[in-house]
Amino acid sequence: MQTSQLLGNGYADRAVPAEVVLAGAASVLGKIGTVPAAIELFVRCPCVTQLPGAGRALWRVSCDKAHAIRFFLARTILDAPTITFASVAASDTVVINGLTFTAHANTTTLSTRTFSIGADEDAAAVQLALCINAATYGVPGVTATAALHVVTIVPTTATTIHCVTGVGGARVVCASTILTTLAQQGATIAGLAANNTLAGIIYEQWVNGYPHAYIGVTNNDASNAATMVVGATLLP
Numbered sequence: 001m002q003t004s005q006l007l008g009n010g011y012a013d014r015a016v017p018a019e020v021v022l023a024g025a026a027s028v029l030g031k032i033g034t035v036p037a038a039i040e041l042f043v044r045c046p047c048v049t050q051l052p053g054a055g056r057a058l059w060r061v062s063c064d065k066a067h068a069i070r071f072f073l074a075r076t077i078l079d080a081p082t083i084t085f086a087s088v089a090a091s092d093t094v095v096i097n098g099l100t101f102t103a104h105a106n107t108t109t110l111s112t113r114t115f116s117i118g119a120d121e122d123a124a125a126v127q128l129a130l131c132i133n134a135a136t137y138g139v140p141g142v143t144a145t146a147a148l149h150v151v152t153i154v155p156t157t158a159t160t161i162h163c164v165t166g167v168g169g170a171r172v173v174c175a176s177t178i179l180t181t182l183a184q185q186g187a188t189i190a191g192l193a194a195n196n197t198l199a200g201i202i203y204e205q206w207v208n209g210y211p212h213a214y215i216g217v218t219n220n221d222a223s224n225a226a227t228m229v230v231g232a233t234l235l236p
Contacts, residue, residue: 019060020050023161023230034098034225035063036165040218042072042079042178043161043230048211051234055206057213058233062200065219065226068190071205072182072214079214081164083128083151084173085121092168094128096139096153097161098225101131103168110134121149161230178214200229207234
């Protein structure tokens, strides 16, 4: 969207910021090519830097699979997923923003996103964090830290969306602070059909001056990954 003027309601002289593409193939940072099947991704709009005191966020969502969306507001950045290892085994995997990292008995190879289990879960966490932070083959827009057998992922850019899943049963447990901290705003908008057009569909969220707005987009396809682009335009 081009920068425009919001007319009426006393705002005729206030410029509205251009849309910020927050996720998807068109984004500059934190590019996301795929959304795993049956997974919810969270996208953050940094209202505090884009338009302090914003009243509304107009979200543009384009997704090539059936999906559902829901909204959240936050005073702090809460998207910090964790990965907890318990007797992690070779071939267990972690998928972070569509990138797969695979456990190996004794070898870490950045180019193949393979991390060594090593002596124990603590060592495995260190090696996974090393892979996530790798300059070329890591996950764009995030930083991972290891503490004992837990890896925590924090955003370094506002445009990064976060999705972390594990394959390995109880050996690889992934969690997000959003799910345990944020209260959902309004009802879930479910049963949305695939819409892979550039224009997407516009959804309105009342921000009411909160510094951070979130949208959760669930890929409702149980078997196939989805591709999406999510953008946000803030209004006074």
